[in-house]
Amino acid sequence: MTPKTVSRALNDAPHVSEAVRQKVKAAAEELDYHPNIAAQSLIARRSFLIGLTYERPSPSYVVELQNGALGRLEDGRYRLVVLPFSHVASRPEELGRLLLRAGLDGILLAPPACDQPALLNMLERQKLPYARITPHSELDRGIVVTMDETAAGQAVAAHLLSMGHRLIGIVLGDPSHAASMGRMEGYRRAFSELQVPIDESLIVTGDFTYDVGYRVARTLLIRSPRPTAILAQNDDMAVAAIAAARDLGLAVPHDLSVAGFDNSEVSRTAWPQLTTVNQPVRQMAWDAADRLIAALDGKSDGTAPLRRDHAHELLIRASTAAPGAP
Amino acid sequence: MTPKTVSRALNDAPHVSEAVRQKVKAAAEELDYHPNIAAQSLIARRSFLIGLTYERPSPSYVVELQNGALGRLEDGRYRLVVLPFSHVASRPEELGRLLLRAGLDGILLAPPACDQPALLNMLERQKLPYARITPHSELDRGIVVTMDETAAGQAVAAHLLSMGHRLIGIVLGDPSHAASMGRMEGYRRAFSELQVPIDESLIVTGDFTYDVGYRVARTLLIRSPRPTAILAQNDDMAVAAIAAARDLGLAVPHDLSVAGFDNSEVSRTAWPQLTTVNQPVRQMAWDAADRLIAALDGKSDGTAPLRRDHAHELLIRASTAAPGAP
DNA sequence: CCACTTTATGTCAACGTTTACCGATTCTCG
DNA sequence: CGAGAATCGGTAAACGTTGACATAAAGTGG
Numbered sequence: 001m002t003p004k005t006v007s008r009a010l011n012d013a014p015h016v017s018e019a020v021r022q023k024v025k026a027a028a029e030e031l032d033y034h035p036n037i038a039a040q041s042l043i044a045r046r047s048f049l050i051g052l053t054y055e056r057p058s059p060s061y062v063v064e065l066q067n068g069a070l071g072r073l074e075d076g077r078y079r080l081v082v083l084p085f086s087h088v089a090s091r092p093e094e095l096g097r098l099l100l101r102a103g104l105d106g107i108l109l110a111p112p113a114c115d116q117p118a119l120l121n122m123l124e125r126q127k128l129p130y131a132r133i134t135p136h137s138e139l140d141r142g143i144v145v146t147m148d149e150t151a152a153g154q155a156v157a158a159h160l161l162s163m164g165h166r167l168i169g170i171v172l173g174d175p176s177h178a179a180s181m182g183r184m185e186g187y188r189r190a191f192s193e194l195q196v197p198i199d200e201s202l203i204v205t206g207d208f209t210y211d212v213g214y215r216v217a218r219t220l221l222i223r224s225p226r227p228t229a230i231l232a233q234n235d236d237m238a239v240a241a242i243a244a245a246r247d248l249g250l251a252v253p254h255d256l257s258v259a260g261f262d263n264s265e266v267s268r269t270a271w272p273q274l275t276t277v278n279q280p281v282r283q284m285a286w287d288a289a290d291r292l293i294a295a296l297d298g299k300s301d302g303t304a305p306l307r308r309d310h311a312h313e314l315l316i317r318a319s320t321a322a323p324g325a326p
Numbered sequence: 327m328t329p330k331t332v333s334r335a336l337n338d339a340p341h342v343s344e345a346v347r348q349k350v351k352a353a354a355e356e357l358d359y360h361p362n363i364a365a366q367s368l369i370a371r372r373s374f375l376i377g378l379t380y381e382r383p384s385p386s387y388v389v390e391l392q393n394g395a396l397g398r399l400e401d402g403r404y405r406l407v408v409l410p411f412s413h414v415a416s417r418p419e420e421l422g423r424l425l426l427r428a429g430l431d432g433i434l435l436a437p438p439a440c441d442q443p444a445l446l447n448m449l450e451r452q453k454l455p456y457a458r459i460t461p462h463s464e465l466d467r468g469i470v471v472t473m474d475e476t477a478a479g480q481a482v483a484a485h486l487l488s489m490g491h492r493l494i495g496i497v498l499g500d501p502s503h504a505a506s507m508g509r510m511e512g513y514r515r516a517f518s519e520l521q522v523p524i525d526e527s528l529i530v531t532g533d534f535t536y537d538v539g540y541r542v543a544r545t546l547l548i549r550s551p552r553p554t555a556i557l558a559q560n561d562d563m564a565v566a567a568i569a570a571a572r573d574l575g576l577a578v579p580h581d582l583s584v585a586g587f588d589n590s591e592v593s594r595t596a597w598p599q600l601t602t603v604n605q606p607v608r609q610m611a612w613d614a615a616d617r618l619i620a621a622l623d624g625k626s627d628g629t630a631p632l633r634r635d636h637a638h639e640l641l642i643r644a645s646t647a648a649p650g651a652p
Numbered sequence: 653c654c655a656c657t658t659t660a661t662g663t664c665a666a667c668g669t670t671t672a673c674c675g676a677t678t679c680t681c682g
Numbered sequence: 683c684g685a686g687a688a689t690c691g692g693t694a695a696a697c698g699t700t701g702a703c704a705t706a707a708a709g710t711g712g
Contacts, residue, residue: 002662007700015660032452037429038373039698041364042667049405059591063385066408079375079407079428082392102405103363126358210595239595246597265385266595269536269565271572331691333670341690365668368697658709664702671696678689 010035046296047103050289053083053095054110056177057209058236060264061281065110065133068285078105078293088113089176096122106292108133108285115178129295131288134279136178143295144307145288149179152277152312153186154193156259159275159314160229161194163322165257169220169227171237173208183233183261202227206237213237217244221256228256228323235260235267238274242319253321263315272318280310336361372622373429376615379409379421380436382503383535384562386590387607391436391459394611404431404619414439415502422448432618434459434611441504455621457614460605462504469621470633471614475505478603478638479512480519482585485601485640486555487520489648491583495546495553497563499534509559509587528553532563539563543570547582554582554649561586561593564600568645579647589641598644606636 008016009024016024027033041047052069054062062084070080081102085095089112096119099107106129113119114132120141123130131143139146160168170187173180184203191198202223204216213232217240220227232238238260245256252258252272260267263278287308334342335350342350353359367373378395380388388410396406407428411421415438422445425433432455439445440458446467449456457469465472486494496513499506517524528549530542539558543566546553558564564586571582578584578598586593589604613634 003699005661007698008661011700013700017660020660032426034427034429036368036698037427038364038367039667040700042362042368042669042698043700045667047364049407059385059389062389066388067410070408070410076424076427079409081375081405081407082396083405084393084396098402100358100360101363101402103360236595243595243597266592269562269569269592269596271569271597333668334691337670346690362668365697366670368668368699369670371697653712655712656710658707660707661705663704666701667699669697672694674691674693676689676691678687680685680687682683682685 007035046105048078049081049102049104050078050292051081051083051099051102051104051107052110053085053099053107053113055085055088055112056110058234058262058264060266061262064281065108065285068282068287069108069289071282072286072289072293085113088116088119092116092118093122095119099123100126100128104128106130106296108288108292109135111135111179112174112177129292131292133281133284133288134179136182139307143288143291145284145291145310146307147279147284147310147312149182150186150189152261152279152314153183154190155186155312155314156261156275156277157187157190157231158193159316160231160257160259160320161190161196163257163320165229165323166196167199167225167227167229168202169217169230170203171213171216171220171230171232171241172203172205173233173237175205177208180233187231206233208234208236210236210240213240214244217241218248221245221248221250226256229320230256230258232258232260235262235264235270235274235276238276238319239266239270242270242272242274253319254325257320257323259320263313267315267317270319275317275320276315278313278315280313284310333361372431374404375407375428375430376404376618377407377409377425377428377430377433378436379411379425379433379439381411381414381438382436384560384588384590386592387588390607391434391611394608394613395434395615397608398612398615398619411439414442414445418442418444419448421445425449426452426454430454432456432622434614434618435461437461437505438500438503455618457618459607459610459614460505462508465633469614469617471610471617471636472633473605473610473636473638475508476512476515478587478605478640479509480516481512481638481640482587482601482603483513483516483557484519485642486557486583486585486646487516487522489583489646491555491649492522493525493551493553493555494528495543495556496529497539497543497546497556497558497567498529498531499559499563501531503534506559513557532559534560534562536562536566539566540570543567544574547571547574547576552582555646556582556584558584558586561588561590561596561600561602564602564645565592565596568596568598568600579645580651583646583649585646589639593641593643596645601643601646602641604639604641606639610636 009021110133114135206212206216230241238258241258242252250256260274260276263276267274267276335347436459440461532538532542556567564584567584568578576582586600586602589602593600593602
């Protein structure tokens with residue numbers, strides 16, 4: 001029996017009698033034989049590796065991203081390689097080289113890597129397919145999965161405004177992250193829709209981390225007049241704002257309402273539980289992996305739009321209330 | 327120029343003149359040429375892939391594990407493939423097949439997979455090297471990186487006992503996780519050292535998740551007499567216990583002290599901040615990856631012990647106090 | 653029963669790289 | 683200047699699998 005026959009038997013290819021097929025499979029089982037993936041990759045010109053690159057430090061975000069992608073990959077044909085990378089903005093070509101050297105079939109790009117034109121250029125030049133998860137710019141480039149950040153930002157700001165808040169502090173995330181700008185744009189729309197002017201001096205910049213969030217939230221809370229609410233651009237910074245308020249003797253939500261973003265684990269374990277926006281990270285990652293694989297397998301029928309928007313969900317919990325409410 | 331010469335030039339092998347080497351490298355740069363990894367793997371009989379398998383749901387644990395391993399892999403020679411797997415205990419062979427099919431050079435096993443003898447047997451039979459992170463049983467098998475769970479459990483229990491607590495509720499994690507047993511053993515030692523009897527009826531079983539932790543902690547808190555302290559086997563369940571206490575009108579730590587385990591993100595963002603034990607997950611993962619790679623590269627000098635213990639660190643924060651203290 | 657189709661099995665080459673080996677050129681030193 | 687060594691470049695084979703193609707065997711129809 002030639003290797004060829006074995007190959008045909010194991011791959012359920014035609015032109016093998018059922019008897020031989022059974023015998024081969026039994027023997028393979030017996031010997032714990034597994035085809036050599038490197039050889040398969042060499043001839044198929046594919047590695048069956050999907051990369052996932054990200055930078056955001058939040059563990060829950062990273063894990064949601066991974067689990068979403070892995071959920072789509074669970075048949076085991078493709079494998080997921082994690083490639084975190086810091087400071088993409090300052091050295092996109094370096095990440096590009098890393099990705100190209102990794103021998104991937106395709107790559108899932110989370111923020112902020114998905115918004116680096118230099119990186120996308122490199123990947124396209126080398127014909128390495130990619131899917132972008134919640135990019136902010138060049139939304140018609142490649143496979144794109146987004147949440148409408150602006151609509152989400154508008155929803156959460158409108159929530160605070162509708163409860164009567166007028167002095168609202170805003171804690172931005174890392175400005176190089178696209179989400180930061182989109183969410184801010186949404187805040188502005190909500191304000192302008194109600195013709196409430198935004199006090200630009202109440203806008204401070206964090207970097208999505210707890211520590212910096214605490215510091216900048218504190219600067220807002222020692223101002224006079226003090227804002228009655230804080231819009232934080234993610235949950236970690238929102239929780240930090242609550243801690244800063246507590247350390248200043250302020251009760252949440254009685255003296256200060258706080259809203260976050262992302263519906264992360266801490267938004268539920270925090271006290272009071274955070275009003276936040278659920279970004280369907282897992283579903284978006286699943287979708288991105290799904291469409292990337294469809295493209296790799298050539299099953300993309302060309303009719304599916306390259307871009308798909310997933311809906312946000314405003315989660316109103318205990319950290320927001322009307323100003324001065326009990 | 328033959329492919330051979332190119333290969334030698336790029337790999338800094340001898341027998342190539344410096345002039346040719348420079349020319350080749352310049353051309354490679356120019357053309358964005360990258361050697362085909364599948365071909366290299368085929369001939370080297372290695373995939374340069376390291377697997378990481380885990381089951382624990384806690385995002386911060388998973389991310390610490392990954393970051394630790396990735397920290398060691400950052401030269402880019404090896405790549406990290408993530409392979410989460412649920413319910414290992416009930417189907418270890420299935421995970422084994424998954425790992426063997428993935429074409430890995432080596433595998434990092436986190437709990438509870440690292441404690442499945444059937445799995446270890448399969449890996450050994452197929453000569454797939456592995457490193458075990460905080461296993462509980464068969465500690466002399468393969469590369470082992472541990473924290474002394476028992477000593478850590480003893481330390482945290484001793485902390486509560488030394489403050490005067492005598493009625494202490496214990497919330498176990500998933501009993502199939504090895505850490506759970508080791509930590510419990512440490513609790514018992516602390517009690518017996520002070521000759522305080524353990525009330526077995528105050529021991530309840532969770533599964534390391536917040537939701538179940540909340541439920542079982544609640545059953546402890548509605549008992550009479552009510553325990554004055556709770557030892558939870560991880561931070562998620564400890565935070566859940568705090569929430570359960572609060573929902574019953576109990577103040578932490580005035581009416582109830584709570585101690586956790588793992589020094590996870592939530593232990594810091596929780597309020598009050600959790601007394602907990604720092605398990606140096608990142609360092610252990612780094613160490614496991616380091617020694618696995620040393621073995622793969624044949625650089626293991628044979629003198630390094632296969633097992634290495636990392637020290638725990640008791641972090642006393644605001645969630646524990648003497649019973650009835652203000 | 654022969655020509656013809658279908659099915660089963662085998663042979664060969666190819667994927668892109670590296671290792672082993674060989675011949676040619678250049679260098680070193682007596 | 684010549685012998686031996688070191689250096690440089692090249693050729694062939696190998697890694698394990700699969701696709702294209704060939705051959706053999708079996709089935710089918712007139």
